[in-house]
Amino acid sequence: AIRMTQSPSSLSASTGDRVVITCRASEFMSTYLAWYQQKPGEAPKLLIYGASTLQSGVPERFSGSGSGTDFTLTISSLQSEDFATYFCHQYYSYPLTFGPGTKVDIK
Amino acid sequence: QVQLQQWGAGLLRPSETLSLTCAVYGGSFNDYYWTWIRQPPGKGLEWVGENTHRGRSNYSPSLKSRVTISVDTSKNQFSLRLTSVTAADTAVYYCVRGAVAQWFGDLSVVGWFDPWGQGTVVTVSS
Numbered sequence: 001a002i003r004m005t006q007s008p009s010s011l012s013a014s015t016g017d018r019v020v021i022t023c024r025a026s027e028f029m030s031t032y033l034a035w036y037q038q039k040p041g042e043a044p045k046l047l048i049y050g051a052s053t054l055q056s057g058v059p060e061r062f063s064g065s066g067s068g069t070d071f072t073l074t075i076s077s078l079q080s081e082d083f084a085t086y087f088c089h090q091y092y093s094y095p096l097t098f099g100p101g102t103k104v105d106i107k
Numbered sequence: 108q109v110q111l112q113q114w115g116a117g118l119l120r121p122s123e124t125l126s127l128t129c130a131v132y133g134g135s136f137n138d139y140y141w142t143w144i145r146q147p148p149g150k151g152l153e154w155v156g157e158n159t160h161r162g163r164s165n166y167s168p169s170l171k172s173r174v175t176i177s178v179d180t181s182k183n184q185f186s187l188r189l190t191s192v193t194a195a196d197t198a199v200y201y202c203v204r205g206a207v208a209q210w211f212g213d214l215s216v217v218g219w220f221d222p223w224g225q226g227t228v229v230t231v232s233s
Binding site: 001032036044045055089091095098100101 | 208
């Protein structure tokens with residue numbers, strides 16, 4: 001199974017900050033990667049798929065990049081509604097796996 | 108807009124069978140991967156498995172011996188059955204639609220997950 005790691009596991013930031021979250025895969029997976037945002041008590045929400053394609057309706061301050069084994073999710077200017085946990089997900093091979101998550105909270 | 112609505116028993120005793128159903132409203136039922144994902148309390152996301160309207164199923168290796176995901180195309184519903192549950196199966200269970208990432212002729216590969224159901228809290232306790 002492809003093992004996904006994320007860094008940092010948590011971070012504190014202020015509104016307006018640029019935030020970068022990294023996801024690393026244990027083996028090559030092309031661009032078969034998605035990012036999700038989850039707020040407490042809610043289901044995850046798709047942000048990005050194909051490593052860099054923004055899901056319809058998602059604000060353009062979110063962007064994704066990377067290929068192979070290293071990927072990043074960037075929030076260009078953090079807004080109050082962005083405080084949440086972010087997960088990466090590989091769909092390159094079975095079993096499908098997720099990163100452990102990165103919690104973004106208020107500094 | 109596609110919506111998923113799920114239901115099922117939330118409290119189980121050890122060794123019982125977990126049973127959840129998810130109804131799909133709006134959009135096509137064909138050519139997607141109907142998926143279950145779970146999240147233990149305070150932890151990350153775990154893919155349980157998937158099935159398609161053609162009956163092509165895949166399951167997590169760690170759950171394969173206990174899990175069945177079935178699809179009812181006449182009702183636009185799919186279901187999860189997990190036998191012999193233990194406390195380790197306590198989690199929020201989500202039903203999810205898996206997109207097709209790529210087609211290879213008549214064959215497809217699963218992609219990203221969207222949308223998600225509201226989640227069902229399942230607790231296994233004696």
